[in-house]
Amino acid sequence: MKRIINLSLGLLLFAVLSIWQTKADVRLATIFSDNMVLQQQSEVAVWGWARPNTNISVSGSWNKKSYSAKSDATGYWKVKIQTPAASYTPYTLTVSDGKAVGLKNILIGEVWLCSGQSNMEMPMKGYNNQPVEGGPDAIAYSQNKGIRCFTVKQVSTTIPQDDCEGTWDIAGPETTPNFTATGYFFGRLLNNALDVPVGLIHCSWGGSRIEAWMTPLSLKDIPGKEIPQTEADIKIPSQDPTVLYNGMLHPLIGFGIRGAIWYQGESNREEPIIYVKKFERMVHEWRNLWGLGEFPFYYCQIAPYNYGDRINSAYIREAQAKGMEITNTGMAVLMDADSPDCIHPPKKKEAGERLALWALANTYGMKKIHYRSPEVKSFETEGRVAVITFDYTGINGLTSYGKEIKNFMIAGANKHFYPAKAALTSDKVYLFSPYVSQPIAVRYCFDDTSATEIFTVEGNLPLSSFRTDNW
Incomplete structure (x- = not known):
């Protein structure tokens, strides 16, 4: 009987130790997993959890150098490791607290965060009855070990999360x-032009407002909807302030990236003035949280669409254009989306590739690429004629591809706008209306749905909607 009791106690002790040992194994944050892409030539952070006050070692097969850290009282640990130049060579990463955990098929390349609302979320396969133009062909020819995407599971919460769900897919x-x-499409162009692996971290939610991606601190002096304090306070999971930052972005902060791309604004179109402040706050906040300096932040201006209400979306496009006053930002203009009746334009190739042109020129130094849409440089009058001069027109200037330009309006002192006849030259447009004897203001495509008619010859980049007045 004594031997049976001792044997039973021994088995129980063995079982307890086995369970404890299983729980004690070092664990990495989910974004560190097989098939991931790490930012090249950087000190990238790697973090996770283990037993409290445990020594952790991390080593990559590219240099076999060991980096060490010690978990804190809660078991959390973090270490920075050096990465080499970009390569298609598959590497491994080993993390150990005495018992090793290994990750395989890791590439070193360029990593970009992709965030926003439904037009960033829209997958290559499209939405119901809403295709991606060229999507089937692009998918069929997409086999490429050098492009990988980690999609963050959508979580809305009032508590900043330490980890997220997702996998790296090739x-x-x-x-x-x-x-x-x-x-x-952004990553594909970078991969082709730079010939390096590209990692995309996809973190978006359809219908989300910009304040959902921000912290309470950055919103403290900005009027708006009250920040939910409990889960029960969350009324709209994709829109309430801070909830997507907490659930989806917070677990990613610190992962090595080159920069971010952003496609959002439709859900904030009723507040163009305050959006300028929110956007600036968010960009600065993300940069401060990542601690990587003023990393590039490129974004899409929303496309023309018939929202069917009295809110003129040209004002939010104007607000988005002001975002380029922030250091190291750039805006892809989508005024040729040709989708006035669908809020999800099918031309996602143009959206992604125009963002990539900004990155290739400004981030990767390919300065001869024409990457920026034309913008108003000056407004003058010559008698009854209004003259707009444009900047960023490229070497060969502007074109309407031989089509009549119909979307200009001019106004005099009475502030009534009339359609204007337009004559386009290389970098100027001359405008005239028989109803305006002395023009003092010009507007172009300044409504929900009007599509641009003017493009740069070099790059085929569209002119945005704009106004010269502040009425």
Whole structure:
């Protein structure tokens, strides 16, 4: 009987130790997993959890150098490791607290965060009855070990999360259909032009407002909806302030990235003035949280669409254009989206590739690429004629492709706008209306749905909607 009791106690002790040992194994944050892409030539952070006050070692097969850290009282640990130049060579990463955990098929390249609302979320396979133009062909030819995407599971919460759910997927016909379309076309062009692996971290939620991606601190002096304090306070999971920052972005902060791309604004179109402040706050906040300096932040201006209400979306497009006053930002203009009756334009290739042009020119130094849409440089009058001069027109200037330009309006002192006849030259447009004897203001495509008619010859980049007045 004594031997049976001792044997039982021994088995119980063995079982307890086995369970304890299983729980004690070092664990990495989910974004550190097989098939991931790490930012090249950087000190990238790697973090996770283990037993409290435990020594952790991390080593990559590219240099076999060991980096060490010690977990804190809660078991959290973090270490920075040096990465080499970009390569298609698959590497491994080993993390150990005495018992090793290994990650395989890791590439070193360029990593970009992709965030926003439904036009960033829209997958390559499209939405119901809303296709991505060229999507089927792009998917069929997408097999590429050098393009990988980590999609963050959507979580809305009042408590900042330490971890998220998601997997790193390698581009191919079976996986690419679920990739963010804007992000994929952005990454594909970078991959082709730079010939390096590209990692996309996709973190978006359809219908989200910008304040959902911000912290309470950055919103403290900005009027708006009250920040929810409990889960029961969350009324709209994709829109309430801070809830997506907490659930989706917070677990990613510190992961090595080159920069971010952003496609959002439709859900904030009723507040163009305050959006300028929110956008600036968010960009500065993300940069401060990542601690990587003023990393590039490129974004899409929303496309023309018939919202069917009295809110003129040209004002939010104007507000978005002001975002380029922030250091190291750039805006892709989508005024040729040709989708006035669908809020999700099918031309995601143009959206992604125009963002990529900004990155290639400004981030990667390919200065001869024409990457920026034309912008108003000056407004003058010559008698009854209004003259707009444009900047960023490229070497060969502007074109309307031989089509009549119909979307200019001019006004005099009475502030009544009339359609104007337009004559386009290389970098100027001359405007005239028989109803305006002395023009003092010009507007172009300044409504919900009007599409641009003017493009740069070099780059085929569209002119944005604009106004010269502040009425």
